[in-house]
Amino acid sequence: MDKTYKGYLIDLDGTMYRGTERVEAASDFVKALREKGIPHLFVTNNSSRRPDQVADKLNTFDIPAEAEQIYTTSMATASYIRAEKPDAKVYAMGEVGLMHALENEGLTIADEDCDYVVMGMDRELSYEKFAKACLNVRAGATFLSTNGDIAIPTERGMLPGNGSITSVVTVSTGVEPTFIGKPESIIMEQAMQAINLKREETLMVGDNYHTDILAGINAGMDTLHVQTGVTTKEQLSQYDQQPTYTIQTLDEWIPHL
Amino acid sequence: MDKTYKGYLIDLDGTMYRGTERVEAASDFVKALREKGIPHLFVTNNSSRRPDQVADKLNTFDIPAEAEQIYTTSMATASYIRAEKPDAKVYAMGEVGLMHALENEGLTIADEDCDYVVMGMDRELSYEKFAKACLNVRAGATFLSTNGDIAIPTERGMLPGNGSITSVVTVSTGVEPTFIGKPESIIMEQAMQAINLKREETLMVGDNYHTDILAGINAGMDTLHVQTGVTTKEQLSQYDQQPTYTIQTLDEWIPHL
Numbered sequence: 001m002d003k004t005y006k007g008y009l010i011d012l013d014g015t016m017y018r019g020t021e022r023v024e025a026a027s028d029f030v031k032a033l034r035e036k037g038i039p040h041l042f043v044t045n046n047s048s049r050r051p052d053q054v055a056d057k058l059n060t061f062d063i064p065a066e067a068e069q070i071y072t073t074s075m076a077t078a079s080y081i082r083a084e085k086p087d088a089k090v091y092a093m094g095e096v097g098l099m100h101a102l103e104n105e106g107l108t109i110a111d112e113d114c115d116y117v118v119m120g121m122d123r124e125l126s127y128e129k130f131a132k133a134c135l136n137v138r139a140g141a142t143f144l145s146t147n148g149d150i151a152i153p154t155e156r157g158m159l160p161g162n163g164s165i166t167s168v169v170t171v172s173t174g175v176e177p178t179f180i181g182k183p184e185s186i187i188m189e190q191a192m193q194a195i196n197l198k199r200e201e202t203l204m205v206g207d208n209y210h211t212d213i214l215a216g217i218n219a220g221m222d223t224l225h226v227q228t229g230v231t232t233k234e235q236l237s238q239y240d241q242q243p244t245y246t247i248q249t250l251d252e253w254i255p256h257l
Numbered sequence: 258m259d260k261t262y263k264g265y266l267i268d269l270d271g272t273m274y275r276g277t278e279r280v281e282a283a284s285d286f287v288k289a290l291r292e293k294g295i296p297h298l299f300v301t302n303n304s305s306r307r308p309d310q311v312a313d314k315l316n317t318f319d320i321p322a323e324a325e326q327i328y329t330t331s332m333a334t335a336s337y338i339r340a341e342k343p344d345a346k347v348y349a350m351g352e353v354g355l356m357h358a359l360e361n362e363g364l365t366i367a368d369e370d371c372d373y374v375v376m377g378m379d380r381e382l383s384y385e386k387f388a389k390a391c392l393n394v395r396a397g398a399t400f401l402s403t404n405g406d407i408a409i410p411t412e413r414g415m416l417p418g419n420g421s422i423t424s425v426v427t428v429s430t431g432v433e434p435t436f437i438g439k440p441e442s443i444i445m446e447q448a449m450q451a452i453n454l455k456r457e458e459t460l461m462v463g464d465n466y467h468t469d470i471l472a473g474i475n476a477g478m479d480t481l482h483v484q485t486g487v488t489t490k491e492q493l494s495q496y497d498q499q500p501t502y503t504i505q506t507l508d509e510w511i512p513h514l
Binding site for chain 2: 125164170174
């Protein structure tokens with residue numbers, strides 16, 4: 001562990017907090033990053049919220065963060081589209097975080113004759129919204145989805161995630177989407193570009209092997225697994241591809257900054 | 258073609274009419290069945306409508322039919338559940354046709370602690386409805402779907418069918434449903450039971466190889482393919498398992514009644 005990283009991409013739930021519970025070591029870790037002036041982005045598969053809303057949530061857990069340090073999969077999706085086609089017309093199913101990100105990149109949100117269809121988490125979904133998504137995909141629009149998470153944990157239990165919502169369009173049209181969020185590398189690439197860092201100098205930090213760690217591995221980055229969330233040390237040991245490092249809590253990493 | 262069948266199961270769209278277009282030979286065929294007093298049921302994967310609504314539609318195409326001669330996949334689903342558990346609690350996503358069928362079988366429709374989850378075509382779907390379906394399936398409810406049709410033809414184009422709507426729950430929970438409608442044999446078995454006929458004396462009539470003809474074949478019945486709908490004679494010739502008969506129009510079959 002002699003390597004010093006110039007920048008960090010950091011997961012949120014399970015890494016910075018646990019549901020509604022504060023993670024003390026995470027707060028200390030982020031404060032140390034700030035004191036040393038080390039660039040870092042919080043990278044999340046949550047497509048629903050705007051960056052300022054996510055930053056506000058982090059602040060309630062005593063984790064200092066500004067809106068500019070939040071990188072959502074909605075932002076990655078919008079940035080991906082703009083790089084491909086700056087004047088794209090986009091049909092999007094999603095909440096304020098997605099619509100805000102698309103508009104921020106100067107993309108046009110429309111109902112028909114679209115170049116792209118984007119599926120994001122949408123708790124106001126409807127048959128008509130699915131119908132428009134299918135018609136646009138059948139007419140040749142490029143099909144994207146902010147993330148493939150099949151379920152999201154809530155106090156009521158596991159509720160449908162965006163991956164399952166996306167499947168309506170996949171199954172009905174026979175067209176597979178490109179997923180942007182973790183564990184895909186696209187969100188990692190977009191985040192490093194946003195923070196102006198190279199893959200060999202950036203460390204991806206997260207608790208979930210199947211999303212955070214694989215996203216880092218898929219993007220050719222070094223990865224730091226932290227045992228405060230979904231994937232335990234025991235589970236981790238069973239996978240073929242291992243993260244670069246695994247630690248119990250993030251304060252252990254402060255001496256390596 | 259020396260065999261005379263005691264009863265008929267008959268598909269609707271593509272067989273009795275084409276969208277909003279009358280099929281003359283179909284009308285003559287059904288009138289001949291009635292004159293000879295041959296029992297027949299119209300069997301449809303449409304889960305949305307009540308039998309009286311379906312019969313009314315047939316009447317507008319000059320095809321005589323009473324509500325008692327309509328067998329929808331919603332009715333097959335309700336009958337299937339009652340046979341397994343007469344006092345079942347059922348969580349259902351669907352329209353009036355499904356709710357009517359479940360209530361007709363004396364089943365209890367509920368939101369939680371359900372024995373069964375049934376997915377049917379629902380143009381008033383919502384995230385909350387999907388959430389309840391997933392929670393019930395995760396809690397152990399038996400997962401059924403009225404039919405696996407991935408898309409339905411409309412004047413706007415192909416819109417999402419029940420098979421694609423069902424996939425939200427399948428993908429989110431990892432549990433595969435039992436499909437009831439064509440091409441599954443369950444709807445055929447339930448229809449023959451409803452009309453009190455044996456498989457060897459009943460002929461399944463339809464235009465669509467992948468739903469109607471395969472349903473008959475899967476149920477071990479003889480099948481009559483009619484070339485007025487989806488599957489052409491040329492397409493038909495490419496399949497391994499052939500229907501028992503194929504004809505251009507249903508009036509050709511009247512001499513065999």
